[in-house]
Amino acid sequence: MSEQELSRPAADVASSNPAMTVLRMLWADKLAFASVVFLLVVTFCAIFGPALLEEAATKQNLRGRNAPPFDFSANWLFWLGGDALGRPLLARIIVAAQNTIFVAAGAVVCSLVIGTALGLIAGYSSRTASQVILRLADVIMSFPSLLLAVIVLFMLQSSAWNLVLVLAITRIPVYLRTSRAEVLEVRERMFVQAAKVMGASNRRIVFRHILPVVLPTLVTIATLDFAFVMLAESSLSFLGIGIQPPExxxxxxxxxxxxxxxxxxxxxxxxxIAIVLTTMSLNLLSNWMRVALDPGQRWRLETRRKRNA
Incomplete structure (x- = not known):
């Protein structure tokens, strides 16, 4: 390490670390920071919950049927009460996080990848290909999302994979239209024109120059869309056509x-309450990401961080 780098203040060294910069901006927005902590807890429950508590979540105990909450003299798993078959609600909520998060995350990732790919093609290819892809999006959008999911799930077996498939299809137009609109704007910028003049291939221009500019907007939308998909899955399960017991x-x-x-x-x-808190946390995180990923607005978080320092 050079003598000049050694003489730099520790605060400047920390600020040059991208991870530390993100953490400092996140700490500047206390609601976003609390949302991230809560989502990390939910993710931990989704990954490790079934392995630790699946037996307790499925074991019936009719003596604890509809046991009331806040009875701290009972087993800690019954602190939130019991259900109609005497199963502890706390354990069942932790175990159920896996299926809920898996369906929402799977649908969002699939629709994000497929919709972005189609949007890049529609925004940077020929007019004919663009029109065909847009008409495909119009066909999907002509059906209400929940109605399409209900029809398909009545025809197919209700399972987690079928839920992911149906919900992903209904969300593809969101990312397709957004990415296409972004590509149409970015492709006219000077750095893209310069890459063309230098002889870069279309594939290199799209994936090296356009996609990194478009991706932050799509990630922000995906964070917000995660909450919508989770509510859609909860609605389908509430109607009895989603995941079926014993899942x-x-x-x-x-x-x-x-x-x-x-x-x-x-x-x-x-x-x-678990659904509401997770949805609220995703919305707050999406608002923070919208500011943090926008170079034109990031100074707001930087200013707030320096004021709190």
Whole structure:
């Protein structure tokens, strides 16, 4: 390391680290920071929850049928109460996080990849290919998302993979149209024209010069869309055409507690709270990413960070 680098203040060295810069900007927005912490907890539950608590979440105990919450003298798994078959709600919420997050994440990733690829082709290829792809998007958008999901799931077997497939198809036009609009604007910029003059191939221009500019916007939309897809999955499970027992999701838990809303409100309340908090955290994180990934607005977080320092 050079003598000049050694003489730099520690704060400047830390600020030159991209990871530290992101953490400092995240810490500047306390709501976004709390959202990330909560989402990390949900992700941990989704990954390790079934391996640790699946047996406790499925074991029936009729003595604990509709057990009330906040009974700290009981087993800690019953601190949120029990369901109609005496199964602990806390354990079931942790285990159900895996199916809920898997369906939402799978649908968002598939629709993001396919929609972005089609959008890049539509925005940078010939007019004929662009029109064909746009008409395909119009066909998909002509059907309401939930109605299309209901029709397909009635025809197919209700499973996690079928849910991912259906929800991914309904969300493709969002990324297709957004990426195409971004490509049409970016392709006219000076650095793209310079790459053309230097003889770069179309593939190199698209993936090396255009995609990195378009991707931050798509990632922000995907974060927000994750919440929408999770609510759609919960709605389908609530209607009884999503994932079927013995598999569990948060939406299915809400549906199972519907007959007991007047006598055991907690059976539906706690999984509903899990859905609300996860959706709210994703929305807050999406708002932070919209500012953090935009060089024109990033100074707001930098200014707030320096003010709090």
């Amino acid at each position: 569990i999701t948060w939406g299915l838990m809400v549906a199972q507690g519907r007959p007991y809303l007047t006598t055991a409100w907690w059976v539906s309340f706690w999984p509903g």
